[in-house]
Amino acid sequence: MQMGSVQFAKAAALVAAGVIGVVAILSRPLPLEAQNNSESIQQLVQQGFAIAPVPLNLAGKDPNLVGLGSYLVNAVGDCNGCHSSGTPASLFLYPYLAGGNPYFGQPQKIDPSVYLNGGTSFGSVGTPTGPKGYGGPAIITRNLTPDYTGQAEGGHTLTQFIDIIRNGHDYDQVHPNCTPTQIQEINAGETPACIPTGVVPGTNFDNIPNGNLLQIMPWPTFSHMTDYDITAIYEYLSAIPCIDNTLVPGPAGDPNELRNQCGPEPIATGVQAKYANRSSKALRSGWAGLGIPGVVK
Numbered sequence: 149m150q151m152g153s154v155q156f157a158k159a160a161a162l163v164a165a166g167v168i169g170v171v172a173i174l175s176r177p178l179p180l181e182a183q184n185n186s187e188s189i190q191q192l193v194q195q196g197f198a199i200a201p202v203p204l205n206l207a208g209k210d211p212n213l214v215g216l217g218s219y220l221v222n223a224v225g226d227c228n229g230c231h232s233s234g235t236p237a238s239l240f241l242y243p244y245l246a247g248g249n250p251y252f253g254q255p256q257k258i259d260p261s262v263y264l265n266g267g268t269s270f271g272s273v274g275t276p277t278g279p280k281g282y283g284g285p286a287i288i289t290r291n292l293t294p295d296y297t298g299q300a301e302g303g304h305t306l307t308q309f310i311d312i313i314r315n316g317h318d319y320d321q322v323h324p325n326c327t328p329t330q331i332q333e334i335n336a337g338e339t340p341a342c343i344p345t346g347v348v349p350g351t352n353f354d355n356i357p358n359g360n361l362l363q364i365m366p367w368p369t370f371s372h373m374t375d376y377d378i379t380a381i382y383e384y385l386s387a388i389p390c391i392d393n394t395l396v397p398g399p400a401g402d403p404n405e406l407r408n409q410c411g412p413e414p415i416a417t418g419v420q421a422k423y424a425n426r427s428s429k430a431l432r433s434g435w436a437g438l439g440i441p442g443v444v445k
């Protein structure tokens with residue numbers, strides 16, 4: 149049976165409409181690629197300011213970057229979902245204020261006192277070995293708040309920050325791979341701060357994480373962000389309040405990694421003693437500037 153010309157015209161029109169629809173969907177700009185679309189990016193900036201859960205210090209900062217950074221941190225990247233110790237009141241499980249836990253069906257209220265202070269433990273990632281089945285130190289999220297100078301992320305430069313997000317570079321070297329000597333220590337029952345690698349017992353799986361790289365941290369995904377987006381996150385992280393996390397222990401390779409000295413400056417002798425076991429990256433560099441040996445890794 150032949151299709152009537154009217155039906156054919158309708159069918160052709162439907163196909164054409166379908167093609168136009170597909171083209172329209174494909175050519176619609178995605179929000180994160182909308183940097184040339186000033187209207188869309190302004191919406192992200194405004195939304196970023198609306199959802200920032202802490203007061204922001206905008207002095208000397210580019211508000212467009214801070215707003216976009218807040219959007220990426222608080223609406224997309226879930227940085228606080230991992231990089232918070234959680235509140236003592238919630239047994240360190242949730243970063244929400246009492247009565248503000250969305251998982252309990254409550255209206256969301258993020259606790260500013262543990263916002264991006266670090267401290268969630270993800271356990272070990274190495275190959276279990278030795279008498280205790282040791283798999284390396286627990287991988288623990290770091291403090292992302294600024295140091296006392298206001299430099300973002302505990303005193304990292306923008307160049308370092310881009311390198312961290314792009315390449316997973318662990319500047320703190322908290323958990324390098326175990327040396328043969330350290331493997332011997334593990335077999336003798338010790339627990340050095342290094343990642344043992346090898347075949348997972350009972351399998352053929354070679355578990356060979358590179359301990360010089362950040363583990364768990366989703367940098368392989370974040371690495372696809374543009375320089376502009378990463379710079380926006382950095383600018384935002386320099387605008388949030390400093391938190392000197394004293395709530396939870398830091399990673400084993402660097403027990404002070406979560407500590408962030410928030411002031412005062414300059415560092416007095418007494419303060420050095422007080423912070424001797426809880427120095428931040430910034431504090432260490434401060435000490436380095438004072439020529440005090442043994443505190444810079």
Ligand code: HEC
Nearest residue numbers: 225226227230287288289290312319361362363364365366
């Ligand atoms: C799935 C959990 C998770 C999420 C989500 C996450 N991180 Fe991380 N991040 C980690 C862990 C775990 C580490 C420490 C890894 C290690 O020790 O090997 C880390 C480390 C880092 C470091 C290195 C810190 C330092 O002092 O060297 C930076 C910077 C960082 N994260 C930034 C971010 C930002 C920004 C976001 C959001 C855009 C984010 N992270 C989201 C888990 C996460």
